Amino acid sequence: VQVTTKDIARVCGISRGTVDRALNGKPRIDPDTKALILKTAREMGYRPDLLARSLVKGRTMSLGVVVYDIRNRYFAQLVSAIEMEAKRRGYFLNITLQENDPEMESRLIGNLVDRRVDGLILCPVNKGEAFRAFLKSLPAPSVVIGNYIAPDIPFVGIDERAAAIDAVELIVSKGYERIIFVCPPLANASKENIYSHEQRLAGFYEAIGRHSVSSRDVVGSDDYLDRLPSALRESGAKTAFFCSGDIYALNAIRRLRAEGLEVPRDAGVMGFDNIDTLEFLLPSMATVDTPVCELGVLAVRTLLDLVEGKEAELRSLLDYSIIDGASL
Amino acid sequence: VQVTTKDIARVCGISRGTVDRALNGKPRIDPDTKALILKTAREMGYRPDLLARSLVKGRTMSLGVVVYDIRNRYFAQLVSAIEMEAKRRGYFLNITLQENDPEMESRLIGNLVDRRVDGLILCPVNKGEAFRAFLKSLPAPSVVIGNYIAPDIPFVGIDERAAAIDAVELIVSKGYERIIFVCPPLANASKENIYSHEQRLAGFYEAIGRHSVSSRDVVGSDDYLDRLPSALRESGAKTAFFCSGDIYALNAIRRLRAEGLEVPRDAGVMGFDNIDTLEFLLPSMATVDTPVCELGVLAVRTLLDLVEGKEAELRSLLDYSIIDGASL
DNA sequence: TTGAAAGCGCTAACAG
DNA sequence: CTGTTAGCGCTTTCAA
Numbered sequence: 140v141q142v143t144t145k146d147i148a149r150v151c152g153i154s155r156g157t158v159d160r161a162l163n164g165k166p167r168i169d170p171d172t173k174a175l176i177l178k179t180a181r182e183m184g185y186r187p188d189l190l191a192r193s194l195v196k197g198r199t200m201s202l203g204v205v206v207y208d209i210r211n212r213y214f215a216q217l218v219s220a221i222e223m224e225a226k227r228r229g230y231f232l233n234i235t236l237q238e239n240d241p242e243m244e245s246r247l248i249g250n251l252v253d254r255r256v257d258g259l260i261l262c263p264v265n266k267g268e269a270f271r272a273f274l275k276s277l278p279a280p281s282v283v284i285g286n287y288i289a290p291d292i293p294f295v296g297i298d299e300r301a302a303a304i305d306a307v308e309l310i311v312s313k314g315y316e317r318i319i320f321v322c323p324p325l326a327n328a329s330k331e332n333i334y335s336h337e338q339r340l341a342g343f344y345e346a347i348g349r350h351s352v353s354s355r356d357v358v359g360s361d362d363y364l365d366r367l368p369s370a371l372r373e374s375g376a377k378t379a380f381f382c383s384g385d386i387y388a389l390n391a392i393r394r395l396r397a398e399g400l401e402v403p404r405d406a407g408v409m410g411f412d413n414i415d416t417l418e419f420l421l422p423s424m425a426t427v428d429t430p431v432c433e434l435g436v437l438a439v440r441t442l443l444d445l446v447e448g449k450e451a452e453l454r455s456l457l458d459y460s461i462i463d464g465a466s467l
Numbered sequence: 468v469q470v471t472t473k474d475i476a477r478v479c480g481i482s483r484g485t486v487d488r489a490l491n492g493k494p495r496i497d498p499d500t501k502a503l504i505l506k507t508a509r510e511m512g513y514r515p516d517l518l519a520r521s522l523v524k525g526r527t528m529s530l531g532v533v534v535y536d537i538r539n540r541y542f543a544q545l546v547s548a549i550e551m552e553a554k555r556r557g558y559f560l561n562i563t564l565q566e567n568d569p570e571m572e573s574r575l576i577g578n579l580v581d582r583r584v585d586g587l588i589l590c591p592v593n594k595g596e597a598f599r600a601f602l603k604s605l606p607a608p609s610v611v612i613g614n615y616i617a618p619d620i621p622f623v624g625i626d627e628r629a630a631a632i633d634a635v636e637l638i639v640s641k642g643y644e645r646i647i648f649v650c651p652p653l654a655n656a657s658k659e660n661i662y663s664h665e666q667r668l669a670g671f672y673e674a675i676g677r678h679s680v681s682s683r684d685v686v687g688s689d690d691y692l693d694r695l696p697s698a699l700r701e702s703g704a705k706t707a708f709f710c711s712g713d714i715y716a717l718n719a720i721r722r723l724r725a726e727g728l729e730v731p732r733d734a735g736v737m738g739f740d741n742i743d744t745l746e747f748l749l750p751s752m753a754t755v756d757t758p759v760c761e762l763g764v765l766a767v768r769t770l771l772d773l774v775e776g777k778e779a780e781l782r783s784l785l786d787y788s789i790i791d792g793a794s795l
Numbered sequence: 796t797t798g799a800a801a802g803c804g805c806t807a808a809c810a811g
Numbered sequence: 812c813t814g815t816t817a818g819c820g821c822t823t824t825c826a827a
Contacts, residue, residue, distance in 0.1 A: 140606065143804055154814045159806060167812055189581045190522050191804035195819050199518065201561070201582075208547060210743070215543040219536060222564050231582065233529070234562045236550050253517045254529075254559065278468065389747045396749075415538070416744050419717045421724075471820055482798045487822060497796060519820035523803045 142185045150179055162187070193255065201231040202442065203251030203259045203279075205244060208236050211386075212414035213431060214262065217284065220435030221260060228443055230257070239331065241265045245273065252277050258442040262286055266332035280445035282438045286332045293451055295438045297459045299335045302427045303342025305461050306381060306409055309425065311350050313467050315407055316376040318343075318352055321367070321391060322383035325359030339383050339411065367391055368398045371406050379407030379467065385414045385426055392424075392466070407467040422465030430457050470513045478507055490515070521583060529559040530770065531579030531587045531607075533572060536564050539714075540742035541759060542590065545612065548763030549588060556771055558585070569593045569658065573601065580605050586770040590614055594660035608773035610766045614660040621779055623766045625787045627663045630755045631670025633789050634709060634737055637753065639678050641795050643735055644704040646671075646680055649695070649719060650711035653687030667711050667739065691715065692722045699723070699734050707735030707795065713742045713754055720752075720794070735795040750793030758785050 144158045151158070153172065160168040161176035162185075193199040202225055206214045222232050233251055237244035241264050248259060259281040263270065271289040274281045282293045310318055320343045324333040340357065358366050371378055382388035388410030392402050402408050402422070410417070410426040417424050437455055444451040472486045479486070481500065488496040489504035490513075521527040530553055534542045550560050561579055565572035569592050576587060587609040591598065599617040602609045610621045638646055648671045652661040668685065675683045686694050699706055710716035716738030720730050730736050730750070738745070738754035745752050765783055772779040 141804085144806095145804075155805085156807085156815075157813055160813085163806090169812060172812085186577070186581050188522075188583065188804050189578075190518060190527065190583045191819090192806075193819095194516075194518050194522055194804085194821095195806050197819080209537065209543050209550070210547045212543075215537050215540075218562075219538045219564065222537070222562065223566075226563065231561055231563060231578065233559055234546075234550065235554065235559060236547065238551075249514070250517075250559065253514050255516065255518045393747060416747065419721060419744065419748065421749075469820085472822095473820075483821085484799080484823080485797055488797090491822090495796060500796085516820050519803090520822075521803095522805090522820085523822050525803080 142183045147176060147180050147183060147185060151176055198257055199255045200229055201233055201256050203256035204232050204234045205237055205247055206262045207239055212416055213412055216431045217435045220432040221439055224436045224439040237264055239264055252279055258446045260438050260442060263288060264331050280442060282442040284434055284438050285335050287334045293441055293453050295434055295441060295455045297429055298456050299338035300342035302459045303339040304346040306427055307343060307346035309461055310379045310381060310409055310467060314377060315379040316352060317374060317378040319356040319358060319370055319380050321358045321363055321380050321387050323361050323363050323387060326361050336383050343381065364390055364394045367394060368400065379409060381409045383411055385410035385412045385417060388424060402466050409467055413462060424466040425464035426462050428460045428462050433457050470511045475504060475508050475511060475513060479504055526585055527583045528557055529561055529584050531584035532560050532562045533565055533575055534590045535567055540744055541740050544759045545763045548760040549767055552764045552767040565592055567592055580607055586774045588766050588770060591616060592659050608770065610770040612762055612766050613663050615662045621769050621781050623762055623769060623783045625757055626784050627666035628670035630787045631667040632674040634755055635671060635674035637789055638707045638709060638735065638737055638795060642705060643707040644680060645702060645706040647684040647686060647698055647706065647708050649686045649691055649708050649715050651689050651691050651715060654689050664711050671709065692718055695719055695722060696726045696728065699728065707737065709737045711739055713738035713740045713745060716752060730794050737795060741790060752794040753792035754790050756788045756790050761785050
């Protein structure tokens with residue numbers, strides 16, 4: 140039932156090549172025949188088969204996006220920004236979720252490449268040399284957001300380490316004597332790419348070293364919520380929890396409250412990311428604002444530069460900002 | 468640089484047809500030649516070109532998804548569920564955002580169809596006979612979530628009207644004498660598909676009619692936040708705001724608070740959708756729980772039935788539930 | 796069990 | 812300005 144250029148050619152009593160010229164605004168065609176072709180194309184309800192076009196052009200005008208899970212506010216905002224910028228540039232998105240499964244991620248990337256996406260935007264759970272080599276072996280370029288892979292894989296992010304340092308400085312300036320870094324992803328450091336969290340941890344250590352803060356505790360396990368109340372009670376020092384992600388901070392506040400502990404009265408809490416859930420939170424939360432929309436837009440631009448064969452930045456760092464809040 | 472079946476055939480000194488039989492597990496092939504072909508395919512790093520396969524098979528194994536905006540919690544959860552179910556069934560997703568623009572939505576759907584998606588899942592902003600005819604004219608089947616189009620366009624949702632009635636019953640049972648329905652989308656009723664909100668409004672009217680509640684006010688404009696405090700002050704009756712969406716409810720609570728009005732002390736508030744932002748909200752909010760994941764899964768199943776030529780339900784309603792909360 | 800040929804719908808190159 | 816031819820990589824007949 141599909142109307143093809145062949146049909147148009149037959150109806151107009153003309154060749155397929157000419158139909159192509161008319162339909163795609165190419166030069167060297169008589170205005171009258173062009174008008175005729177366009178008219179009959181419209182009348183016949185012609186629609187181009189983009190699949191066939193892609194096969195011959197070697198470009199699909201679509202980008203593959205692989206992220207952890209879109210229910211996560213951070214990724215939802217990121218993907219939205221990516222989609223809008225891609226659409227603006229005429230590209231469509233193939234979005235797929237790796238659900239924190241390294242093998243699934245590799246499989247999904249392979250499938251996207253087999254579908255001939257022109258480029259990939261990843262927030263990878265994989266890491267290391269093998270993954271780097273895998274990405275390098277692909278016919279389509281990749282850009283990575285947040286989770287660094289290797290110097291030769293284009294990266295877009297913020298200086299997580301510096302941000303963590305600034306965050307600790309804010310906490311210290313509020314008179315806290317003890318800061319506990321809460322970072323559940325550390326439990327999966329061996330299997331997963333948690334570059335950004337590792338950077339935050341490094342920043343935490345560095346900042347703590349600069350001050351005579353009494354402890355440099357780190358809670359890096361999945362049962363972190365069970366550990367917070369006791370950690371709080373074991374010392375009389377004025378304590379703050381610096382959480383490597385707003386979700387952990389929100390969960391922490393809820394848990395402390397369930398134990399009869401109020402924020403910031405009994406403990407300070409600071410998050411990271413500034414996800415938009417915080418907008419409706421009272422008391423407001425101190426956090427680090429990540430320019431997530433800008434990251435998405437920049438990732439698309441970098442990727443399209445590569446797709447179009449231009450030079451592209453291998454490493455772009457955007458500005459973060461420290462947000463004070465009533466939770467400290 | 469791409470390795471094709473032709474290359475494998477040449478290297479093995481065999482025909483392309485046989486390579487195809489080996490690669491795709493088809494019968495009538497000698498086990499030895501099959502083994503040889505698979506081995507050399509692996510060695511040469513062969514990867515199938517899914518574009519070419521789709522062109523000849525007439526199927527792309529991908530579904531088009533068009534929603535308003537994925538930053539909205541509701542759609543993020545929905546799209547996540549859709550992606551996982553689609554992936555489980557071997558399909559990929561082409562996701563795109565219509566940004567509440569009817570024309571853009573139509574254009575995007577057209578583009579997805581030109582890319583030969585096997586089916587479409589829509590939360591449409593368009594409505595009416597013209598849009599119905601447009602969808603019917605497409606070579607790919609559609610399933611619609613939430614915003615009903617016409618009896619012959621498969622629909623997945625909940626009974627919004629009944630849910631609104633039950634919600635009002637809950638509010639009335641708490642002793643509220645005056646209920647104001649807050650529904651900003653009504654301002655766009657002429658241009659956009661706001662079926663679900665209209666259904667909620669109808670339910671509101673019906674439930675109000677059953678009780679001798681003193682007023683049946685509706686705030687249906689984009690400046691709804693400016694109207695709430697005065698609406699509250701103009702009557703001494705115990706008042707509740709029934710908001711046609713949790714976001715409106717959250718914004719309402721924030722605004723009232725800014726005016727020195729506390730919930731539920733000065734006014735009750737009820738939302739709709741049970742978006743997961745509510746999880747961290749205190750006091751907790753009364754709302755209507757929409758089974759958003761199940762909606763997504765069911766939409767995929769319905770669509771794939773159609774794609775595979777089976778009969779499919781034209782109208783599926785899932786169970787909602789009323790959630791009580793401290794905001795009433 | 797294998798090979799040869801045709802075709803999916805489109806674009807590109809060259810000849811007229 | 813227009814037509815012809817070849818080909819993108821794959822699958823599918825039909826014949827051997």
